[in-house]
Amino acid sequence: MVPPPTNLLLIHTFQLRKARVGMAFVFKDHVFAFLSSDLVFQPTWATSRAALPPPPSDFYSANWDFLDCLANWIRSRPNCDRNGLACDVIRSTRDVFLGIGLSLLLTEAEVFSNPSRTARDLLRPAMKDGYLAPTVQQRMRYLDWLHVYAKDQTKLPARMAVLVDDYTDQLEDLSGLQMWFRYDMGTLYDVFEPTYVTEALSLPHNLGHLIFGHETWVELGGRLSDGSDALTSLFSDEGRLSQSFSYLRSQPIFLAGLLDSPTFLRPDHYSPLFLPPADMNAYICPRRYIHGSTICKVEGKSSGAGMITEVKGEARRRTLFSYIVQQTRMVAIGPLEYCGNAHQVHIGSSTVIAPCFGDPTLPEYFAIRDLKTRILAPVLPGSRRPALSATEEAELDTQLAEYSKAVLRKRARDGEGDENQPLGDVPAKPKRSRLSADKRLALMTVN
Template identity: 30%
Template sequence: MPEYVELVSSCKLAQHWFNSVKGNSNLLLKDIHIDASKAEQESSKAHVLAKAGLPYPLAADSKVKRGPRFAQEPVYPPVNVPIVDAAFRLTGVTFNPRNVLLQFHSSSSDVSIAGEWWMQVQMLTHTVVQVYDSSQWRGSISKVNKKDRGFKIGMALDFGDYVMAFLTIDNLFRTFYSRTRETLPAPLLDIYFDFVPALNMIIDWAEDRADSDRSGLASDIIRKAAGIFVGIGVYTISEVMHRAGLLPLLTERELFDDPSRFARFVESFYCHAARAHTDVWSLVKPFLRGKFFISVRNKDRLAYTKWLAVHGKENVLVPKRLQAQYQDLMLWFSSARNEAVPRQRNPESGFFDLVEPTFLQVALKKDHNLGDLIFGKDTWVAQGGKLWVDNPLVAYFNRRSIAVARPNYLHPSVTSYQPFFLPINSLRKSWLETTLYYTSDKPFWCVVPNLPSNTYPAGFSSTTSKGKGKGKKTAKEPPQVTPAPREEKKKQLFDYIVNYSIDYAVGPLDYCGIAHVRHNRIILCRNDPQVSEYICDRLEQGIRRRQHLQPGKQKTANPKAFKRKRAEDELDENRNGDNEDDSASGKMKRRRISVDKRLVLGSLLQDQELGKRHRSAVKSDQEIDGCTVADAELTCEMIATDN
């Protein structure tokens, strides 16, 4: 699913459009358009537009459902009249984690329909919101076959003057309808707007699991608990744990049984959410070249790297004092490797996390903060921090008889930092190299290199019994993460994905439905009919260049449209070759050639004129010294590859 920042971005775009046009447009819903699935398209009852691979309007008797395989919901609202007759007028757009909530008011003469309605659009997997005006929708998006445009129309709400489209790569989204917001099926709590209720929800979740094994990696457990840690996915988990100073090998027990670590994680999650709500619009707004939809050049996609702290980065800029902590941690690693006896990663052995208070400053400045759990009550008060009297997290640890007075896993220097919070210009004075790990086949970026193999987490034994038989019990081994080789890490870097592949990276600027910019022209989708064929060809050439720039096996993620297009081009070339009249090929067709081709051909001609080589007879295919134009082109391609 889209992660927290992307969800906020889509909702803010929808709110920006709504607030801009609500005074000039009645925003009555006139149609709901969708792209048909493969099975729906092949049905004998399919709409004529669906059979052509184009978005089509849903009828009042539509039974189309979307969503996960075993939990699909109808796309059409539960009314038995055409959508125009239902007279739904859009009256509000609201953010909710994993969802965009749309509020409508019906002025239908049917009393069973009239009144307030809510639509909850659950954005799953790869979904983004774009808003088009009527000419853009009717002249471009709705005219291009779904296989050729580069994305699918999950659902498009047609308001006449404007169309709000939920664009997907796989048609995976879900809609719910209700007469009130309170009765929507998934009113998830948001940690930014509902911090105290969200914290209590996390505490309840942790308490329910307190008596279970909890020996799995914390990062995996958090990602899977999507209803609790809403918006934390594959890349956000790296960002949140880096800000909190938490390592990839931490088990669930190590994280949620330690007051300081638990509190740091929660405050880090809050900081991530707060930044999304306060700053993401300033990132996205410059790319609203069409007022209400995002369009980017390929280089614009790199803008999100400045937002990221650690994901997809070669190096990370950090304060000098965090660099000093890192050096001390490397000494601990070195000492542990030299010991014959395995060392436990606990406070007694001197192990600590890399904690920078400034990374959590936004969260620690709010009234309901967890500063006393993170740094200790005395230190927090001495630093001028506010105390939360009825802190539910303190009560949770008291119930479990876990001491909260003295924080664990902090470097000794942290509690005496002056100033406690650094100015912005001091946060980028040094740097650390990142390491890419894989946990459950998912990437995890971190500034800490692979931990010594002879260390083990708290709660595990240094040895495991491998005996079998009656009375024998095999101890569970600690979880492992796999550091990626340097070459693999290189291919997962953000700028590598953008510049040297056809894959999508992360962030609100990198979705299949984002419009393109070439030669200062906006291309709403691939094969946009409102853009010249030349501009569309330039876009395709850029995509193919990134696809084939690196040698090796073709990426399996290559879109089917590319494969089909390439096959069609090759077929056309073969047909053209078969239809050529050999008798008329005495004169070569004039065509433009690149600088490299000119150099190769020019060199061959010069050698001929100087008599350095024996000149053979000029054949019908314009062979020069045994080298045809095709051979010269192949030589140019080899030169380009070598360069």
């Protein structure tokens, strides 16, 4: 492996680049640290490699092994408290679900992403001179890979919109009661769209017969599995499979046997099984969306009571993907956010790639200008930056002075100058001039 060039290294202070140390290894001359912006960091320790727990099976590349792991986890849960939210279980059960943080409405389509398509359409345009240096516009394109998470608006199939309306209407009716129980919910069908998981339902060992029931799955033309997967074996061994395969019920009453009870899927609602792409963005909803538009606001109608608190107003706006990317210096989610540390710097008519803000290899004037853009809050296109207060001006001057000291220390360490030598005045930006007609004619004659 070729060692990284040392001329790109610049000693920063925490005032210039705020971070928290999740874990650090201190050596004689260097410190190898894993930094975190929010300190969401959990290492696992063991006295030997053999003592470490086995890594969880990947549910995309090792789907069969993942189902085995999931079935074993379900077997261990019957006597546990199971009244908590499913999303909390998914986050906390690291041995099965890898500790993935999932949105409440995150679909499986977002999890089962296609790495080849992502590399072609998302990453390659942002690669510049070997660095991942995305622009704001390229970072915003990642919204196309998300369905609901951190989006202000989303689009859904029309038949899924019907389920959303029915679900929210029933919850709204129940919220007006002083007291109600789960069995009072009536026919509250799950908001499920099989088209989002087409790839998973097309596998040879898919779980369509468990999701829809054997008879309904065959009627819909689904690919029938041989039932040898771990989940089917689990429910069969425990006597939870109905021999009649009559799974779909209109009344949500739990009968004896898991699949002799309702699936909570609306009957006669999933034909055809998979929708064409043109039907996936047609949210026909007469309420809660702009008249004549197929774009629906991602908003609920239920009250604030319950286990989930709805975020509204300014607090909600600050969590949106577009706000984080366009109006802050923080990162949202996605590969361009976590790995796209480099950025493009315009120097006159040319563009160079800086691995980080304040890159010490840049000319001093442009390095300081680049650092200012990092310190100051972003400005939306078409807007003007508000004037800084006296306190903000003083804070900016302090941070730029810290950067200048870091550059001087680096020059002294590299033998390029004295640490106590003051930096020169920042040169004025070179003015571009046009060639006169005589000069242009003379150049054409020489050529």
